[in-house]
Every structure is written in structure tokens, then in C-alpha cells.
Amino acid sequence: xxxxxxxxxxxxxxxVSVAQMAYLKQQSQHRKFVKAMRISIIIAFFFLWELAVRVxxxxxxxxxxxxxxxxxxxxxxxxxxxxMHTGATLFETMISFFLTVLLGILTAVLLWCSDxxxxxxxxxxxxxxxLPKSALAPLLIVWLGANQKTIIVAGMSVAIFGTIxxxxxxxxxxxxxxxxxxxxxxxKKHHVLTKVILPSNIPSIISIMKVDIGLxxxxxxxxxxxxxxxxxxxxxxxxxxxxxxxxxxxxxxxxCVIAMVLYGILNMVEKRVRR
Amino acid sequence: xxxxxxxxxxxxTYHSLNGETKALKxxxxxxxxxxxxxxxxxxxxxxxxxxxxxxxxxAESAGEILFRGKPLRDHMDFHIGYMPQQDQLFEWRNIYxxxxxxxxxxxxxxxxxxxxxxxLMEEYGLWEFRHARPSxxxxxMRQRAALIRTLVLRPSLLLLDEPFSALDYQTRLTVxxxxxxxxxKEHKTAILVTHDLSEAVSMADRVLILSKRPxxxxxxxxxxxxxxxxxxxKARNMAGFKEYFNEIWEVLQCQ
Numbered sequence: 001x002x003x004x005x006x007x008x009x010x011x012x013x014x015x016v017s018v019a020q021m022a023y024l025k026q027q028s029q030h031r032k033f034v035k036a037m038r039i040s041i042i043i044a045f046f047f048l049w050e051l052a053v054r055v056x057x058x059x060x061x062x063x064x065x066x067x068x069x070x071x072x073x074x075x076x077x078x079x080x081x082x083x084m085h086t087g088a089t090l091f092e093t094m095i096s097f098f099l100t101v102l103l104g105i106l107t108a109v110l111l112w113c114s115d116x117x118x119x120x121x122x123x124x125x126x127x128x129x130x131l132p133k134s135a136l137a138p139l140l141i142v143w144l145g146a147n148q149k150t151i152i153v154a155g156m157s158v159a160i161f162g163t164i165x166x167x168x169x170x171x172x173x174x175x176x177x178x179x180x181x182x183x184x185x186x187x188k189k190h191h192v193l194t195k196v197i198l199p200s201n202i203p204s205i206i207s208i209m210k211v212d213i214g215l216x217x218x219x220x221x222x223x224x225x226x227x228x229x230x231x232x233x234x235x236x237x238x239x240x241x242x243x244x245x246x247x248x249x250x251x252x253x254x255x256c257v258i259a260m261v262l263y264g265i266l267n268m269v270e271k272r273v274r275r
Numbered sequence: 276x277x278x279x280x281x282x283x284x285x286x287x288t289y290h291s292l293n294g295e296t297k298a299l300k301x302x303x304x305x306x307x308x309x310x311x312x313x314x315x316x317x318x319x320x321x322x323x324x325x326x327x328x329x330x331x332x333x334a335e336s337a338g339e340i341l342f343r344g345k346p347l348r349d350h351m352d353f354h355i356g357y358m359p360q361q362d363q364l365f366e367w368r369n370i371y372x373x374x375x376x377x378x379x380x381x382x383x384x385x386x387x388x389x390x391x392x393x394x395l396m397e398e399y400g401l402w403e404f405r406h407a408r409p410s411x412x413x414x415x416m417r418q419r420a421a422l423i424r425t426l427v428l429r430p431s432l433l434l435l436d437e438p439f440s441a442l443d444y445q446t447r448l449t450v451x452x453x454x455x456x457x458x459x460k461e462h463k464t465a466i467l468v469t470h471d472l473s474e475a476v477s478m479a480d481r482v483l484i485l486s487k488r489p490x491x492x493x494x495x496x497x498x499x500x501x502x503x504x505x506x507x508x509k510a511r512n513m514a515g516f517k518e519y520f521n522e523i524w525e526v527l528q529c530q
Contacts, residue, residue, distance in 0.1 A: 177363050184330050184357035185377035185428065195376065199367045 064246040069253060072246045086254055088231040089220060092148060093262070096155030097216040101209055103156070104163030111164070112171040112197065113189070129161035133219060137226045146227030154223030159215035163208055170204040171197050206270045213262045217255070232258075277344030278305040279464060280432060285338035286489075287324050298324045300489035302338070306432075306464060311455075313467045313475035315523065316485030322468040324490075326434050329466070330355050342431070356430030356463075361441040362421035364409035370420050371396070371405035377428045392427045399423060399457060414442050415450045422454055426461060433458060433465040439474070451478060452508045472527075476519045477507035484526050494526045 016024075046066040052058045053065040060068070076082035111118040137154050144150040178196045187195065224233025232251045239247040287299040298321040306312050314322050327333040328340060331347065340347045347353060364373045375392055378384045396402040399419050409417055418438065425433065438454070439447045455478050458465050469475050475482045482496045500513040510516060 175363070177359050177361070178365070180330075180332065181357065181359055181363050182380065183332060184355060184434075185380050185424075186354070187380040191380050195380065196365070199365070202367070 062245055064249045068246045069250045072250050076247075076250075082254075085230055085232050085235045085251070086258070088148075088228075089217075089224065089233065089255075090258060092151045092155060092220045092223075092231065093213070093217050093258075096152045096159075096220060097209075097213050099152070100156045100159045100163055100212050100216060101205075104160055104167055104208075104212075105205065107164045108167035108171055109193065111168045112193070118168065125161050125165050129165055133158040134222050137222050140223070141227040146229075148228075150226075151220055151223035151228060151231070154226075155216040155219035158219035158222075159212040162215070163212055166208050167201070167205065170201050174200045202273060203270075206266065206273060210263060210266045210270070213266060214259060217259060217262070221255070277341065279308040279310075279343060280306040281341040281344075282325075283339050283341065285325075285328065285340060286336045287321070287328060287333065288336045297489035299328075300491050302485075302490065302492060304483055304492055304495070306466065308464055309462055311458065311465050311467070311478060311480045313469060313479030313482045314485060315469060315472055315475045315482060315527075316490060317487050317527065318470055320485050320488050321490040322470075322485065323436060326357075326436050326466075326468055329432070329434060330357060353432075354428060354430045356425030356428060356433045358421055358425055358433065358435045358438045360437045362409070362417045362438075364417055364420055364424075366409055369406050369408060370401060370412070373409065373420055374401070374405075374424050374427060376424060381428070383428075388427065392423070395423045395426055414446045415453060418442075418450050418454060419457070422457060426457075426463075430463070433463050435465060435467040435469075437469050438467075440469075447474075448508060452506050455507050472520055472523050473511065473516075474507075476516060476523065477510040482519075482523060484523055486530050493530060494523075496523055496526075 049063070050066050053060040053063060073082060111121070133154070136157055140150045140153055140157070144153060174197055178200070179192050182192045182196055220231070221233040221236075224231040225237050228234040232255055235251045236248050239245065239251065282302050282304050285299055285302040286297070289296045289298055302325065304312075314325065316322055324333065328335055329347070342353050364370075365376070368376070371392075374396060375384060375389070378388050378392070393402065396405060401416065401420055401423065404412060404416065409420070412420065421438070435454075439450055442450055451474060467475065467478060476498050479498060482498060484493045484496065485491070486493045496519060498510075498515075498519050500510050500515060502509060502513060
């Protein structure tokens, strides 16, 4: 976690004292140190990996190596297959993510509106949430066919139930005092929703979104394992069957990058909202 | 002439799976227009239940609550200004947005009402903070904003539900002074619910003492101080303050 603060936010006066300057300097040095350590660990890891393969400690055919991965990436980038697979996975993940968030908020609002509906359906959501969603993927393929629709649904299935449960809990817990205030100001239930529940839950909606983006990626990859002709999940399965482990590991590396970037984007959104 | 507000033999019973709890039993009192009445009593005695009944959030199990001689619910123009425990300002709105929340909900954001909101905010030193977030304001300023939020709706009656309980003691004294003067200046009728006896004596014209649950009115104590321009702070130093305090204290002890 890198904590960034605006440097030199003065206390009361416009002046920044010497001790405060020293403190800020120490903090910024600490951040630099953390960043440098992270980068060195990655470099050291790749360097050791390459070295181990070159010296013969591990078998390059099975373990591949950073240089081989890089070369494969270059050649697949040139013939366009890299972009096709990555693009397909990204597209499916984004669609299932947006649908999950949309449907999740909508369902949670409906449950919030009707206490009995929430009470009746709660055990179903709990069961569906704990169910290993990979068990659903083969069924989805039979039902919906081996196409992108199935993969998007698989992605959603992993995230949606948890989203609904968490959002609903958040809605229920937000301020009964504030709710009472709205009623005394002459408001109705929909005012409580739009003036209190939704605005006060924006931080929790965003943190649920941060979890969802990762879960959707998991679901999409599971879906692609099962029935896809493109996408990184397909690339992983196909490469393992034809024993092209360099491609397989490359796909994993790309997945790491995707996960990092998507999470980073949501982090930025969160910071902007929280100001 | 009927009283401004009258509670006549009001009862209220809560129901739960473990049985029923009688919270209020034969509560009767009146409030005159422009009067400041405080309700004190042991904790959990049903003070907040009375407020909920007056707000119309709960319906009395027996008895009736009359406003100018007619049941509360029959008055379309009867409007309660509720000042909750803690200020309950919304952090995601700026001060102006908080003050006009009620107008927005009631779709009364007319030019006239906005001008009134502005006038109140200017008068009580909040206009320059209109774009600020609640967290940027001091405790006292936040209470003012919370009060103005109810005043812009031109309420018939103000209900203060331990409004200062979240403040530290020092702030509490000054804020009570401040809020009292605003209420008097705007000629509002107010009911204050509190467990702080000295707060009740210093602010109210009349103190209603409730018994333990199920609550009844044990006694009414009228507090008059010989001074011009009464303020809660000055009242605390007046002759008679201690006597009133002790009188209420004894009634609460003896039950």
C-alpha cells in the first residue's frame, strides 16, 4: 500500500516548520524505498529465473524463461494473436463487471425496498454465494452454448451473489438516525434511498467493485477454459495441451498485468470520489 | 381557547417477540405557543418515544395528541422541526446542500425559500461556509447548520432530541446558549428532551419530569428567573437555579 499525501499541507499557518519538513522528507524517502524494493524484487526474480534456466538448474522446456516469454510475446504481438486473446478476455471481463455492478445494485435496492423479499431470499443468496462457481461453468456451456455470452455469464456468476449480499448489508446498516431525519423533513422512502442510502454507500460500492473486477476475471477465465476459441483462458488450456509452456506462462503474466491495471483504475476512481 | 399542543392521556406499548413493554402510561401535558419545554427522566424512560409520537413516526396506543384543539394528523400544515442527537449533517453535501435538504425533499426550493435560507445562514454566520463540508466546521457551527436545516421549513414546533449530547462539556454550554438564542429570536416553540438536569433548568421555561418506565409525568416545574434577556448561561448563575435543580433531582430520586 503506497500512501500518498499531498506534501506540505500546513497545519494552521501557511508556514511549514523545520520538523514538519523533516517528517515529510522522511515519509517520501520511505515511499521511495518501498517502491525501489518492489521493483528490485521483480528484477531479481526474473534475473534468477533466467539464470537458473541458462545454467541448467531447471528445465527451460517446462519452466520457460523471461527471455523466451518476451520473444513469444513479441512474435504473437506481431501476428496479432496476442491482442486478439487479451482483447477478448478484457472485453468479456469488462462487460461482466459492468453487468454485475448494475444488476447487483439494482437487486440490492429491490431487497432494501422490501424487507420480506430480503428475508425470504436471504438463504438462497447465501447458498448461491458459497457455491463454487466453477461447478456451474459446464452447465452454462450446455445451456447457453460455447460462445461469449456463456463466458460473460460465468464471469458474472462468480461475483454477483456476493455483491448483492454485501451491498444489501451496507444499505441496511447505513444510518437509522439519518433515515428518521429524512422522514421528519417530510421525505418518503424513495428520498431515504436517493438522499441517504445511495450517497452514503458510494465508498462501499467502490470497494465492492474492487473485489468484483478480480472475481469477474476469475469467472471469465474459467469460462474460457471450458468453451472458448479465443481469450487468455483458451490460450492457457490450449498451450498446456500442446505443451507450449512459454505461451502458457506468458498468458499468466498478461493476466497479472490486467489484474493490476484494472485494480489500479478503480483505485484512482476511489481516490477521486473520496477527494 | 385550545392549547397550542396538548397530550391527553397518551399511552404507548412496544411489541416484541419476548412480550410487550409499556413505555408510556397516561402522559398528559400542554405546551403554549412560544414556550420552551424540557422533558427529563431516567434513561430508557420513553422520552424519545414521546418525540417519535409527536413526529408522527409512531401512533399512540391510547389517548390523543392535539394541536390547536385538533388531532395532529388532521393538520396538513402542522410541521415538526426535528433536531436529532448529533447533527446528522450529510458529509456528501456541502453546508448549503444540507440546510436546503428539507426544501429539496418537499420540492419547495422556490426563490423565496432560498432567499430565506440565505437570510438565516447570513444572520447566523454560516453563509461564508456554504460551500464547506460539514467536517470542516466546528461542533457549534454544525449544530447551527442542523438547526437552520429545520428552521427553513418554518416548523410549527421544534423537537430537540438531546441535540448536544455529542459535544464536549465546554462546547455544549456555548452551543446551548447559541441555539437557545436563535430559537427565541425566531419565536419558535420548542420541546427539548435531555437527561442533563442543569441543561433542562437553564434552557426551559417549564420542565416535565417523567417517571421510570412505564412513564408518567411526575411533576412539572416552572423555572422563572428574574432577569432581562434570559440566556441559559446567565440562568446557571442566577439565584434559584440550584433550588430548581434540587427540586427536580429529588423528584427523580424519590420515585
